[in-house]
Amino acid sequence: MxxxxxxxxxxxxxxxxxxxxxxxxxxxxxxxxxxxxxxxxxxxxxxxxxxxxxxxxxxxxxxxxxxxxxxxxxxxxxxxxxxxxxxxxxxxxxxxxxxxxxxxxxxxxxxxxxxxxxxxxxxxxxxxxxxxxxxxxxxxxxxxxxxxxxxxxxxxxxLSAPAVAADARKIDAAIPEIDRLFADFQVDSHAPGLVYGIVSDGRLVHVKGFGAQDLVQKRPVTGDSLFRIASMTKAFTALSILKLREEGKLSLDDLAETYVPEMRGWTYATKDSPRIRIRDLLTHSAGFVDDNPWGDRQTPLPDADFTRMLEQGVPMSSAPATHYEYSNFGYALLGRIIANVSGMPYRRYVEQSLLTPLGMTSSGYQLSEWPAARRSLGYRWEDGRWKREPDMADGAFGAMGGLQTSANDYARWVAFLLSAWPPRDDAESGPVSRASVRMLAEGSNFMSVGQRNGKSGATACRQAAAYGFAMRIAQDCDLGLTLSHGGGYPGYGSHVMLMPDYGVGIFVFTNRTYNGGAGAAWDAAMLLQKAGALIARDVPVSPLLAQGYAAAGRIYASGDVLAARDNLAMNFLMDADAVHWGKRLAALKGEVGSCAVDAPLSATGNLSGKFTWTCEKGRVAGSLLLAPTADAEIQELKLEVKAP
Incomplete structure (x- = not known):
């Protein structure tokens, strides 16, 4: 403004x-x-x-x-x-x-x-x-x-994305089919209720509820219905750690025992095991055993009982920093670190530092603080019927999965996360810096090859995936960079997937045990992709790149690389001399003729880009790479005839 x-x-x-x-x-x-x-x-x-x-x-x-x-x-x-x-x-x-x-x-x-x-x-x-x-x-x-x-x-x-990416009209056109997709999922998965939302260009563009919040009063699910989102809570915990980091109060490579002294006497899996770092807790590589069935029932554990557990020590599954193994216990430890470093209970820190600044006034950890009429009660489907799951109060394990929120509130969170891309010069306006938000996508070294969730996964190319900071990070050949996480909990299931390249996020909440909806969320993303609604944001062309591109045009027009001698890096003529370049340029011009060298340049970074020139008898495709020097001269120029 x-x-x-x-x-x-x-x-x-x-x-x-x-x-x-x-x-x-x-x-x-x-x-x-x-x-x-x-x-x-x-x-x-x-x-x-x-x-x-x-x-x-x-x-x-x-x-x-x-x-x-x-x-x-x-x-x-x-x-x-x-x-x-x-x-x-x-x-x-x-x-x-x-x-x-x-x-x-x-x-x-x-x-x-x-x-x-x-x-x-x-x-x-x-x-x-x-x-x-x-x-x-x-x-x-x-x-x-x-x-x-x-x-x-x-x-x-x-809530305003840095630049419009997705096509709003095409999203609107795809909504009826996406609504049917989630309606079918709600029925087929025996979920009493479901709500999903699509966030694009910094706002909630669509939210839709199906079914009932509860099976007694049968209140319909709306965008204001409250659901526990289970392990999607972990991203709030991770970003709280990153906020404390940017405030200089801790380092990700600090030993966890620095802030949780009860850990100092632990026995590790091997004598050569390194001590657990905060980073290891964030990426589920601290050496704890996979604990989803057990951990999900620990939410109400009193802090004093958790302290006694820490004092006794826990058996280790493996040496820290050697492989990925999902640990709710590890995120409970992060909650304790947040409390000890900030000087306030974990939930209060999240509410004060993230929820309140983002306007998430319907979100919190203690169920008793919210009207029963707004809550979606949790059920499990067992023996052909629904059974009510017990409500769990907030406790020592809240940091791993205890947050309750609404679709309208959670959309603010999704919009905030997506607003961190792309990196830019704009003033910071969120409770945590954009650079810290983007750290959620810093995957660990423990890579895997995975299949995309949903019906398209069987035929889609495999994803290169790793767990980042409370997000699964994957490169998808159709959807680009994706950040996703599921939530499974007694009475609830949820999933979120973000597509930062397009500024679009999709999330779903249900009130049935472990009924996350990952397949439906990713199928919805593919419906948007097939509808042409996902449009990647253009990377701005930097002044240095524009200067290099103009030099590339002069080189082709003159047929001589020495026409831009002052724009060439020291390696350029060593890799191919001026005589060789003259022959290559003459051959190209003989095949396609003169070209319009002022065509738009598609930047792939501040110092690199791709382009296509329209010529008298065809087209030339090219790429430009500048050197990491003060004047950013051309270190590589590629030109070739582009097939029709």
Whole structure:
């Protein structure tokens, strides 16, 4: 958002200005931003009428801010947002900018117009009262609120992908078939209820519920129904560790026993075993035994009992850092590390550091804190009928799988993760840096060859896969880089898969034991791919790459590499001299003739790219690779005739 937009947002809160004045302004600057702002007002309980007016630009409401159930509901959200040093940078200027608005403490009637093109609209809102400058103490409180408004508007930018990737219309066209896919899965898998969502371009573009939250009241599943997401919780734990790392409070290569002293006397699998590092816990390579059946029942374990378990030590399955073996116990240890380093209970740290900044107000760990009417109760399918699974309170193992959330809330998490790609120069706007989020995709050294989930997996090319930090990382020949994770838990199953190359994520929650829905999620991704809805983001062409590409064009046009002598790296003419290049260029030009060397360049990085030139008698395909030197000269240029 530009400076004027920030001023608009800040003054709206500082003086309780008419919502539509700011929306008028923002619509003139960015229709897309106004849409996002309207969506945020929806979440904060703006009436449907007012939300619709914000979107279409209708200025008919006589009291738009009054349409909020209470304006202090909106301000309450602002109160939980940080007023930090970065925000304070604009404080003094804002006092100056809005300080002149004082009218002696009297309500201001702007019905005659405000001098910036809003007179007619204000005439329709004559009853709306704006308050003039408060006393000095009140001004400081209001300015604090105002700066927090900027934080909220900054959060909206988190939900905006850096560039539009997926084709929204093609996604919409594929939705009916995807709905049928998940409807069939819900019935075929005997799930009482299911909800799934698709996130694209930073927002939840589709959410759909099927079945019932519970089998007694038979409340229908909606986007606000609450589900436990089991091991998909682990990503929140991993990102909390990465946040502590970027704050300088721990290192991934620190020994875990540094922060959990009960581990110091453990006996390892072999005498030459290395001590367990935090990194080993994150990648399930700490040497613990696979513990899915046992670990899933440990969520409510009291912290004191967990401490005694740690003091006694546990048998090791293997030496740490030698292979992958899934461990819920290891993630419970990470939860203990987070608590000990942060000085607060694990769940409080996640809520304060991740959930609250992302606006995930319907997410948490303790089931008793949420209305029963919103909860999807857990069941297992056994002996041809559903059986209720017992609810488990939050405890020492919550870090491995205890989070409860809704589809509408979880979509914010997915949008935040996807916003970390591609790397770029934009200011940071999330609770954790984009670089730290991308570390979730840093796979361990323990690679595997896997089959894609879903019906297409049997015939698809195999995936190269590894476990990263709470995500399974795979390169898929149709979907590109993927991050995914399932959740299996007594009463619940879930799955999420992210496609950062396209800015798209798909997730599914069910309330049946171990009924994750991975196949349906990946089948949905393939339906989007086949519909042409997944469009990779273009990599920007850097100035150095543009300079090198122009030199490549001069080389071909002249038929002589020495035409760009100053743009060639020291190895270039050593690998093939000017005479040899002259012969190759003459042969190419003899076959295809002159070419239009100003065709678009497809960057594959800041210093590399590919291109296709259209020529008199055909086409030339080429690639360009620059050297890691100050002037980034051309170290390699490839040119060949492109088949028709």
């Amino acid at each position: 530009d400076r004027a937009g920030v001023v608009c947002g800040m003054t709206q809160v500082a003086y309780l200005l008419d919502t539509n004045v700011c929306i008028d302004f923002l619509l003139g600057r960015s229709a897309r931003l106004a849409e996002r702002m309207a969506a945020e007002f929806d979440r904060l309980s703006v009436s449907a009428v007012t939300a619709a007016e914000l979107r279409v630009g209708n200025r008919g409401s006589s009291d738009p801010v009054g349409d909020l159930r209470r304006v202090d509901t909106f301000l309450a959200l602002l109160n939980i947002l940080p007023f930090d040093d970065a925000a304070a940078h604009t404080y003094a200027e804002m006092v100056r900018l809005v300080g002149g608005a004082s009218s002696g403490g009297r309500p201001v009637d702007r019905s005659a117009g405000d001098g910036v093109g809003h007179g007619a609209g204000d005439a329709q809102r004559k009853g709306f009262r704006r308050y003039s400058r408060p006393d000095s103490g009140g001004l400081e409180r209001m300015m604090t609120m105002a700066v927090r408004m900027v934080t909220l508007l900054g959060f909206l930018s988190i």
